[in-house]
Amino acid sequence: MEQVKLIWDFRGPNAIKIAEHHAKHLKEFTTTESLENTTCDTEQINPMHCTAFLITPKDKMDFIRERLKPNRGQLYNSKS
Template sequence: MAHRRFFWDFFGPHAEPTAAHFVRHLDEFLARNALTGCSTGTLSAGPGHHAAYCDAPADVGAAIERALRPRRSEPAPENADPSD
């Protein structure tokens, strides 16, 4: 099943801890709503930017989009290592 990667972007000097904090809430949302097959984490596109992300299967992605309104999404990379 195809996965999508959803992003919530944060900018500025507090972007990294804000993105990490958002991931905690994202994990709670997934557990509370029994949404399975997802993986979450953070990544950075450069200084002053961090993003929280969620890789989700298509059937879960619709619920995430409706409830959490991510800023952007793209096809999730296969066998992606989020630490890259």
């Protein structure tokens, strides 16, 4: 199953807290929309740049992208 990683970028001194809060809402969205096989989390690139991300099957990408407007996305390989 091909997966994509949808990414929201946050920058500034509060980036990690904002990314964590956004990831919480991403998890709520996946529950509300009954989306299966998804993963939501955060990643700190550096102290001033953090991301919230949602990994989902590629066939759900358009549905999520239209509603949540991620900054970017990439193909996701779970083995890496």
